[in-house]
Amino acid sequence: MKEKRYLVLEDGTVYEGYPFGANRASEGELVFNTSMTGVQEVITDLSYTDQIITFTYPLIGNTGMNIEDSESFNPQARGVVVREACTDPSNFRTTETLDAFLKRHDIPGISGIDTRSITKKLRSGGVMKAVITDETYHEDLIELLQNSTFRTDQVKRASTKTPYISTGPGPRVVLIDYGKKENIVRQLNSYGCDVTVVPHDTTADEIRQMRPDGVMLSNGPGDPANIPDQIKTVKALLGIPLFGICMGHQLLGLACGAKTYKMKFGHRGSNHPVKNLSTGKIEITSQNHGFSIDPDSLPGTGLEVTHRALNDDTVEGLRHTEYPAFSVQYHPEAGAGPHDPGYLFNEFIELMNIKEANHA
Template identity: 45%
Template sequence: MRAYLQLENGMIFEGTAFGKIQEISGEVVFNTGMTGYQELMTDPSYYGQIVTMTYPLIGNYGINLEDFESDGPKIRALIVRERSKSPSNFRCEMDLDSYLKYSGVTGLEGIDTRALTKTIREKGTMKGVITTRMLTATELRKKLGAYDNSKAVYKVTTKESYIVEGTGKHVAVMDFGIKNNIIESFKEKNCKVTVFPATASWEEVLGVNPDGVFLSNGPGDPKDYMDIIENVKVLVDKKPTIGICLGHQLIALALGGETKKLKFGHRGCNHPVKDIKQDRVYITSQNHGYVVTKVPESMEVTHVSMNDESIEGLRHKDKPVMSVQFHPEASPGPSDSDYIFEHFIEVLEEVGHNA
């Protein structure tokens, strides 16, 4: 069935619908990864977004039921140049079209994804509608006006706290849209993990007496979550704390920094980041539309993007508090930066030894 992507600036891309056929609106972004489409579709940080894959062929190794990063897709729709109709992989359990149909997610293929990506890079991220009929300008404005992705964290966070047992350090995790592989990374390091919903107070978190606190990734504008920021102010003062992605931004805001929305964001598993102390560049997995622009006086920059020199990591000058903008567990992506977790565990051990 013919389908159209109509952007808020009036541009129209014509292609073919697959997955669930429906009219859907969302923020149109692009991801530069060659692989990892299954992980990104189920990454809660993409909640409410229409994701365009820049790599031209998507779905060639199919879908399996083990590599999900949450309980199902969080994207609004997926746009590809060409979807593979005959996936080939020993772990493949279904093709991309079948999975999107099963999950109720819309797909659009056959459009010029290169042109769309260049448009987003030049004009900035914008909202759009995927539809099987051409919308009038009035209809388009109405559809886009009804789209609201604010407070998205509360839609993807766990409803209740839960515990993952371990024999090592006890880490309290604030779930703003955490990926499964982050929990797995702590399990691999024998940590006991207590996961809290984003609505949990600092009293609840400190009530389990954790060795440290982890602030997860998640969707949306960090300034939408002033109540969470107030909790973070207390947590970073009381316990060793690490934040990634949204958690990184929340730490910066809690300590007096500033954030802003990027023109088109960083999304992909091939973003080079320099660790300043090591004087070494790592390839990282990223998914964010906002960035720290002003460093709190109490913190210093530890990592910078090699693409646009934006701030990618911070460390407190006096307290065991650190954060990175990228996803150290890298699902999808390279595992180069997994050392971030190892460093945090070392900090917890050092603090415990000196206590």
């Protein structure tokens, strides 16, 4: 008889499935991701810190895991929920199964779950707290979930603790790490940038002393309003070419006086259509965020909307009308995901070149 594992939700719903991955219980915010590929990149994205990821695609792990595609070396996801976990992956780059990967990173998983049911529940009721457990009695767990609160130090835990350099021959970029994806560094290097990655709490004065040509504001986990010191830092950096991605996008908005709000179930997947308002073109984008910029708070901030989500009309891009600063809510570095928005790195390079020419 197969062992059982349970997914218990704060609304009292209990799903019965089978264990894989780490052999332990885990609590987190239950979210869903609609990607069909890029599983390794999703699980290792530090924006999922303290979250349990439900994959909507029915078979997960069929291409296995490898040594090259991780977006972080110490993933902080609290759990993985799938309909079926592939035990016999087929890909020439595979080095281990999803089960072995999760065990190695101490992340519990549960399979045999009706992921469509979970997705419909979260879509209608919003994301909620949940626990993965092998315990068969759940009443106390439900009460615990209903009364529990999440930590607010996700960015501190996700960020690098010490600065480091990824060298290149071109413009000097300081990347503020709020929980960055490794592919952001790879993309900057591919454009020739000399990248210095710094911790989230690096001050504006410390960054200016590095004499960067531009500053990248990375993605990261949690509520951006929980890191007010970092908002002040971004505000103090206005004037240097800035490019914000995901949380970096939200921090730019907050630094200019806009407000953010928590979305009902967020955008998580690699197939989200976004309209570029200046060109009229539609981009298919990779996204992972549970907070968004409130468009009603933008008047008077100096920010204009450059991109909109076609599914729900949320703000997906901003540009400052006075300072050399812009941002997008989605992931242009395509790790994993479409390459449609790759031009944004070119725009960042151009901003830095213009700034350099003006000071020549």
